[in-house]
Amino acid sequence: MTHPALKAFMCGSLSGTCSTLLFQPLDLVKTRLQTVQNNMHPGAPRVGMLAVFLNVIRTEKLLGLWKGVSPSFMRCIPGVGIYFSTFYSLKQHFFLDRAPRAGEAVLLGAGARCVAGLAMLPVTVIKTRFESGLYNYVSVFGALRSICVSEGPRALFSGLTATLLRDAPFSGIYSTSKVTSSTFAPLVNFGCGVLAGILASVATQPADVVKTHMQVSPNLYRNTSDALRFIYMEHGVSGFFRGAVPRSLRRTLMAAMAWTVYEQLMAQMGLKS
Secondary structure, three states, X not given: OOOHHXXXXXXXXXXXXXXXXHXXXXXXXXXXXXXXXXXXXXXXXXXXXXXXXXXXXXXXXXXXXXXXXXXHHHHHHHHHHHHHHHXXXXXXXXXXXXXXXXXXXXXXXXXXXXXXXXXXXXXHHHHHHHHHOOOOOOOHHHHHHHHHHHOOHHXXXXXXXXXXXXXXXXXXXXXXXXXXXXXXXXXXXXXXXXXXXXXXXXXXXXXXXXXXXXXXXXXXXOOHHHHHHHHHHHHOHHHHHOOHHHHHHHHHHHHHHHHHHHHHHXXXXXXXX
């Protein structure tokens, strides 16, 4: 028989596939908004989400909005599976007889996300570069080879601290919104997920901006503090919230959809998520 943790991995991977394909355009627009400010002079007019969206369609056609979807799949399909299977395993090990309290749920979500984030960071770096439009990689493996040859394997782990500071709090906050014992569990989970996702997205937005800068231009920053200082000096506090709207939309809807699909798939397999 299939191990329950493997079933959780399969359910998570399937839910991640659906949500990644649907919300990839929002991720691309978010990355463009965060990287376009590097080429902007202080005082220049702000570039909005709609302007970036229309520019991508005009210059790269409609399918340009899904640029980077290949590394997104390579990251999210196993990454979401790793997250859910780790979350399930930790919950079964430590909370077999009772539901975790709010603080414990935060630690569960954060711990599972750290495992998944660390495992998939090299693919995350490649995905971010694909979406930025600043690199002409032909394929994911071509990008991997190019980075290793020209920058060294260490570049594949650029932005590690910022990534964990972004993902761990997001998943920790989000995991406290789970309600599965109601007749209306799918609707309740989705609604709670949207509210928790908005809060978590706003709280972790600065870390996401720092992560993007460090992964797109790793040679410009020696460490996370260097990136923080540069963004603040060049763009002020508002620079840390560049791309907040598309990211909040994507992360919130994607997480809510992924959890809802995951809960239902686990229920169909007779497992308590």
